[in-house]
């Protein structure tokens with residue numbers, strides 16, 4: 001997911017900055033100047049932040065849900081935009097490790113009226129709470145059971161919107177955005193990111209509307225004035241990534257040939273008045289996909305598709321599996337929001353294929369997707385693009401740790417500090433280990449879920465190093481960033497100059513950060529030298545000899561550290 005500031009103001013700024021930069025750099029660089037302007041913002045307009053806490057999640061996903069494993073959802077949704085209602089018919093096929101379970105706890109908001117419910121084709125009793133339905137089995141559960149729920153109602157708009165009926169130019173438009181735990185506002189499910197399942201999704205609407213969802217389009221069934229679109233996933237999906245969009249879409253499809261010579265269906269969808277602009281904005285996807293295939297490994301949903309569709313969530317974009325939604329106001333025809341598209345595409349490796357084990361691990365989604373933007377630009381335009389992208393993502397962060405950020409689930413702490421932590425990990429372990437870590441982690445956990453500990457385990461296995469200190473200081477325990485002062489003494493000696501260089505850590509968020517640091521030395525005779533040291537204590541002192549006399553020093557010239565260094569008086 002990606003949030004943006006007001007696009008109108010930023011568009012003007014982009015235009016100004018682009019013009020400025022196009023005067024001094026070649027044109028392809030001009031389009032990426034918006035790195036300097038955009039930052040995800042904490043735009044939680046509809047969010048009841050009190051829900052983003054552990055107590056809510058513990059009640060929403062009680063331990064009783066862990067005895068079940070959902071294998072498959074068959075989701076039939078009929079849209080009735082005139083009355084902002086839906087009619088649902090959902091089957092949940094699941095296994096259990098406790099056949100004697102006294103209840104089956106399914107997430108489903110109580111505004112949805114359950115007409116009938118069946119367990120293995122027999123009517124089943126149930127009790128309702130606000131966000132959970134407790135189904136009461138009459139007998140021992142089979143190895144694999146099917147729970148079928150027929151319902152109707154007006155979906156609630158919670159979180160980022162969850163289920164939205166909109167009207168645009170006199171036409172109806174429907175979209176969903178469930179993240180993190182609002183899928184159950186419109187279909188019954190075990191709404192946990194780590195209970196992935198396969199899904200068949202059937203959307204019925206008036207026949208003049210095109211209905212989109214995850215996976216592959218199997219068929220479009222016409223029935224008088226209605227049309228049903230049947231979409232099917234061949235790869236498991238987390239409930240927060242299941243989506244439907246329905247509107248008067250126009251489409252453009254192309255084929256992408258992958259690095260493994262497979263053919264991927266690549267489709268763009270937009271409403272009539274944005275269609276031409278969308279085709280222009282989305283047209284670089286083959287290059288984005290190729291770049292990530294080269295860095296991370298093959299696109300993980302090859303048998304399905306990759307699609308980008310306009311939707312009416314105007315706060316940004318969302319990485320719904322194989323069908324990224326992009327808010328209309330970010331479609332400009334001028335490629336102003338390339339980073340947003342790159343970010344959402346990268347989530348198909350980080351978030352969709354490898355999904356978080358719990359919401360405490362959300363930085364594994366957003367930190368990775370944000371760093372992927374920098375990796376993309378580095379791949380296209382080299383080290384200076386990497387540095388400028390990372391610089392655009394520094395700044396202040398909310399207090400709190402990267403792991404388990406509580407109510408700051410979608411803050412710049414998670415997006416930008418998350419990206420910086422990967423950048424610093426890369427410096428800590430070196431490029432070849434870092435990219436091996438990414439590829440190994442992807443291969444090991446794709447179509448599954450990973451925790452922060454799982455990621456640490458991969459890092460330690462690949463490098464053969466104990467990285468507990470790194471994960472503690474940047475992810476589990478440390479808050480904020482490095483704040484340090486430095487100073488030096490220069491003493492003439494027989495063979496040149498002896499330098500005594502001191503760095504003192506001052507931050508409150510963590511006692512002693514340990515990190516490699518480059519010090520760039522500028523000499524009297526205009527020569528330069530970069531020396532590397534490793535800081536291991538609150539007060540560090542490094543002594544070395546130089547032939548020429550230094551005139552100044554620059555710490556971390558290539559911006560590998562999330563740190564503020566200032567020269568002490």
Ligand SMILES: [Zn+2]
Pocket residue numbers: 001002343347365366369
């Ligand atoms: Zn994101």
